[in-house]
Amino acid sequence: MISFLQHNPTKLWFGEGQIRQLKSELGGTGKNVLIVYGGGSIKKNGVYDAVLNELHKADAHVFELSGVEPNPRLTTVKAGIELCRKEEIDLLLAVGGGSVIDCVKAISIGVYYEGDVWDVISRKGAPDRALPFGTVLTLAATGSEMNNISVITDWEKNEKRGWGSPLVFPQFSILDPTFTFSVPRDQTVYGIVDIMSHALEQYFHRTENTPMIDRFIESLLITVMEAGTELVQDLHNFKLRETVMYAGTTAFNETLSNGTDGGDWGSHQIEHAVSAVYDIPHGGGLAILFPNWMSYCSEIDPSRMKKLAVNVFKISPEGKSELETAKEGIAALRSFWNSIGAPSRLADYGIDDSKLDQLVEKSFMKDEVGTYKVLNKQDVREILLRSM
Ligand code: NZQ
Numbered sequence: 001m002i003s004f005l006q007h008n009p010t011k012l013w014f015g016e017g018q019i020r021q022l023k024s025e026l027g028g029t030g031k032n033v034l035i036v037y038g039g040g041s042i043k044k045n046g047v048y049d050a051v052l053n054e055l056h057k058a059d060a061h062v063f064e065l066s067g068v069e070p071n072p073r074l075t076t077v078k079a080g081i082e083l084c085r086k087e088e089i090d091l092l093l094a095v096g097g098g099s100v101i102d103c104v105k106a107i108s109i110g111v112y113y114e115g116d117v118w119d120v121i122s123r124k125g126a127p128d129r130a131l132p133f134g135t136v137l138t139l140a141a142t143g144s145e146m147n148n149i150s151v152i153t154d155w156e157k158n159e160k161r162g163w164g165s166p167l168v169f170p171q172f173s174i175l176d177p178t179f180t181f182s183v184p185r186d187q188t189v190y191g192i193v194d195i196m197s198h199a200l201e202q203y204f205h206r207t208e209n210t211p212m213i214d215r216f217i218e219s220l221l222i223t224v225m226e227a228g229t230e231l232v233q234d235l236h237n238f239k240l241r242e243t244v245m246y247a248g249t250t251a252f253n254e255t256l257s258n259g260t261d262g263g264d265w266g267s268h269q270i271e272h273a274v275s276a277v278y279d280i281p282h283g284g285g286l287a288i289l290f291p292n293w294m295s296y297c298s299e300i301d302p303s304r305m306k307k308l309a310v311n312v313f314k315i316s317p318e319g320k321s322e323l324e325t326a327k328e329g330i331a332a333l334r335s336f337w338n339s340i341g342a343p344s345r346l347a348d349y350g351i352d353d354s355k356l357d358q359l360v361e362k363s364f365m366k367d368e369v370g371t372y373k374v375l376n377k378q379d380v381r382e383i384l385l386r387s388m
């Protein structure tokens with residue numbers, strides 16, 4: 001293992017009815033609170049009313065920023081920064097999925113940042129202060145509710161960038177599985193794919209002697225597949241929703257990378273390039289790209305793909321080469337994702353090779369893509385071509 005510090009300051013309130021904790025989390029009465037949400041799902045499913053009810057108990061002055069896009073945009077972040085400055089907001093409250101939370105993280109840092117917030121998002125500027133924020137999660141997927149990562153798109157430049165700062169861990173997050181009952185089937189599937197992809201990215205590390213972490217990841221993958229299979233047929237099942245919700249948070253809050261090099265994350269970088277240009281759902285893109293990344297990299301080093309095949313997909317390695325076993329595991333992953341309704345080709349989103357060069361370029365927003373296999377532009381091109 002590699003020496004590590006585990007320090008995640010986010011206070012997590014998990015379970016049905018935990019929204020009642022909101023009042024005490026505000027840290028006093030009469031605060032100016034900006035609630036930030038997306039396209040309106042929270043108004044249909046009762047979450048908005050539940051949140052406002054608690055805010056009123058604390059005599060909060062409530063301001064609103066709605067319309068955060070899936071794949072949140074810089075323009076919305078800037079509108080939020082202006083609003084916070086104008087109304088002297090004390091606390092931001094994200095009510096939604098990863099997009100809303102990521103937008104709030106960028107607003108929280110931008111309020112005190114004197115330059116252009118895009119400098120921070122593109123890792124050029126170093127912020128030193130952030131407005132406090134909490135989250136009420138409505139979709140199990142990204143893990144943003146308990147990590148310090150945010151992903152923002154500048155749609156004018158077709159750039160989607162992930163960034164992070166110790167300043168943007170949520171102060172608190174409230175996770176009520178019943179708030180996810182209304183997530184439609186397609187978004188539920190994308191969430192399952194994203195959660196599994198986070199676990200997989202961290203599985204493809206190169207650190208020795210990590211049996212605990214490896215088995216944590218394997219167990220999370222098996223659990224999400226078991227629950228996910230049933231959940232897509234039974235969207236209002238509390239037990240399945242709570243299992244997947246807890247898995248989503250655990251999959252990307254550092255629990256699965258303690259003591260390792262952190263994993264690969266190349267598939268995520270390539271997916272961010274595709275959604276920067278085509279604005280497709282993150283989980284949908286991963287369902288297509290990740291198996292192709294695995295297949296391509298297994299041809300260079302199949303060791304971890306083989307371990308995954310045997311331990312998670314129960315593929316027998318008897319009489320097979322490492323690569324053959326690895327490929328059977330990848331096929332099993334692909335077939336699981338297809339079985340729950342995830343897409344398998346970029347063509348499913350109408351994407352062909354006409355912007356291939358641009359997709360390759362956009363994949364290199366950070367200097368390097370991947371660690372398990374450090375990919376060059378030709379490698380990324382090949383993975384994209386196999387995904388078309
Ligand atoms: O906009 P609303 O009306 O809220 O509808 C949303 C949206 O249309 C809907 N939804 C959310 N909760 C719902 C619901 N519909 C009905 N009932 C509910 N309870 O679902 C749609 C998608 O929401 P979104 O927040 O975009 O999804 P997700 O949580 O998957 O977030 C995706 C974004 O997060 C980034 C992705 O790149 C993408 O931009 N990521 C963030 C990460 C992080 N911060 O750690 C890591 C990830 O790898 C990822 O890159």
Ligand code: ZN
Pocket residue numbers: 142194197198268282
């Ligand atoms: Zn992801």
